[in-house]
Amino acid sequence: MASPNPAEGWISCRRILWFLAIAAGFGAGLAGCHRAPPLTPQEAEGKHLYSVRCAHCHEDNDLALKKVPPDLHDVFSRTALPSGAPATDPDVKRIILSGKGMMPSFAGRFSDDQMNDLLAYLHTGLR
Numbered sequence: 001m002a003s004p005n006p007a008e009g010w011i012s013c014r015r016i017l018w019f020l021a022i023a024a025g026f027g028a029g030l031a032g033c034h035r036a037p038p039l040t041p042q043e044a045e046g047k048h049l050y051s052v053r054c055a056h057c058h059e060d061n062d063l064a065l066k067k068v069p070p071d072l073h074d075v076f077s078r079t080a081l082p083s084g085a086p087a088t089d090p091d092v093k094r095i096i097l098s099g100k101g102m103m104p105s106f107a108g109r110f111s112d113d114q115m116n117d118l119l120a121y122l123h124t125g126l127r
């Protein structure tokens, strides 16, 4: 009986390493996709509403308000809003509807669907 060829063992080991490297690359690619899945139609609609109704203040402060409108990118990844109110859907809806300080009220400006679209987009962290 011939003993197993050590060179062959080395080659198949390299094959396995190749396979692992490719699999790891593929896995990393998938993980990358997972981090930023495309916006759902609802989130995309919310993004549009945010960009026409909110961004000019919250990103550009185009009215040069003394109280700079807070950055909303991570509004739902924290437990509290900048004012200290809980960062929950009902609280954010209430603020959008009633306004706050220099922020105008949007009462009657959004349908229920539009409000839900907007909140869905705020939940994405404003991608």
Ligand code: HEC
Pocket (backbone or CB within 6 Å): 050, 053, 054, 055, 057, 058, 063, 065, 067, 068, 069, 070, 072, 075, 081, 082, 083, 084, 085, 092, 095, 096, 100, 101, 102, 103, 104, 106, 118
């Ligand atoms: C005219 C400018 C302006 C517009 C338009 C505007 N905001 Fe604001 N927003 C502000 C200002 C100023 C504050 C800070 C209010 C304060 O704490 O006195 C604020 C605060 C907030 C807060 C944090 C409230 C808290 O309790 O800390 C949220 C959430 C928010 N805005 C969401 C929105 C959304 C969503 C829109 C679009 C529908 C929007 N805002 C449109 C100016 C604006």
